[in-house]
Amino acid sequence: MIWGQFLFAIMSSSASALDVDSSVNPSVEPSVAPTPSMLVLVRNELYSYLRRLLGFLAARTLEFIRPDRYIIYKEVAPSRTCAIQLERVPRKTLILDLDETLLHSCYIDPETKENVGGSQVPACAVPDYQIHLTIDGIEPILFSVFKRPHVDEFLDHVAQWYDLAIYTASVESYAARVVDMLDAGRGILQRRFYRQHCRSNTSIVSKDLTLVNRDLSRTLIIDNTPNAYRDFPHNAIPIKSFIYDPSDTELLKLLPFLDALRFTKDVRSILRRRVENH
Numbered sequence: 001m002i003w004g005q006f007l008f009a010i011m012s013s014s015a016s017a018l019d020v021d022s023s024v025n026p027s028v029e030p031s032v033a034p035t036p037s038m039l040v041l042v043r044n045e046l047y048s049y050l051r052r053l054l055g056f057l058a059a060r061t062l063e064f065i066r067p068d069r070y071i072i073y074k075e076v077a078p079s080r081t082c083a084i085q086l087e088r089v090p091r092k093t094l095i096l097d098l099d100e101t102l103l104h105s106c107y108i109d110p111e112t113k114e115n116v117g118g119s120q121v122p123a124c125a126v127p128d129y130q131i132h133l134t135i136d137g138i139e140p141i142l143f144s145v146f147k148r149p150h151v152d153e154f155l156d157h158v159a160q161w162y163d164l165a166i167y168t169a170s171v172e173s174y175a176a177r178v179v180d181m182l183d184a185g186r187g188i189l190q191r192r193f194y195r196q197h198c199r200s201n202t203s204i205v206s207k208d209l210t211l212v213n214r215d216l217s218r219t220l221i222i223d224n225t226p227n228a229y230r231d232f233p234h235n236a237i238p239i240k241s242f243i244y245d246p247s248d249t250e251l252l253k254l255l256p257f258l259d260a261l262r263f264t265k266d267v268r269s270i271l272r273r274r275v276e277n278h
């Protein structure tokens with residue numbers, strides 16, 4: 001497919017050159033001699049496609065040789081006792097942070113040309129999405145978004161067990177587009193809270209979980225930033241920050257715990273047992 005796109009790009013540029021020459025003077029034999037700028041364009045296209053091809057092959061090779069690819073969460077239908085217990089407890093709300101929890105984004109700063117957030121992303125890495133966004137009236141910025149491995153499988157599982165909500169400290173104009181792509185028409189990420197819903201004391205931004213669900217006995221959050229849940233430590237499940245790692249399995253590792261936690265009457269009875277040693 002990548003080579004197909006490359007050939008298409010070359011054919012398109014050649015075809016447009018022919019069209020231009022013929023229209024100027026139909027009696028003259030069209031010239032297809034490549035100009036230096038065309039050669040630079042083709043060379044850059046070639047480098048770009050080769051980089052993407054190498055990234056694609058590296059990712060597939062890694063998937064093949066890593067034993068992590070065999071990690072599969074097998075759902076088992078609850079026993080009669082478990083089913084009765086599940087009916088006795090209320091369905092809970094699972095709040096999910098976005099950046100560095102479910103995905104990572106980077107972009108080229110239009111002024112400094114710096115690759116913001118991209119220092120730990122290999123040049124050959126192929127983003128899952130690329131979106132142009134205009135934020136605060138500045139010229140459109142191209143965001144490259146890398147999904148955390150297994151995030152789709154993770155969302156499919158937890159959407160069966162919990163009511164889901166996204167709560168991010170990012171601006172709405174960026175996050176809404178990214179969450180739309182992550183949801184991919186499944187309709188499981190409809191409740192969303194953005195930067196304007198965060199608490200901001202001094203330089204620390206935190207999240208008010210009661211905005212999502214007033215009943216904290218059935219509310220929990222997964223977030224890579226401890227400050228985000230500083231006011232609700234007994235409702236939190238920390239997760240390692242994700243930047244770029246095709247072998248990351250942190251979301252899959254949480255599935256058995258999340259599967260069990262939905263049977264509790266009060267999630268804090270379990271989550272308060274995690275004590276951070278400062």
Ligand SMILES: [Mg+2]
Pocket residue numbers: 097098099100101223224225
């Ligand atoms: Mg985060």
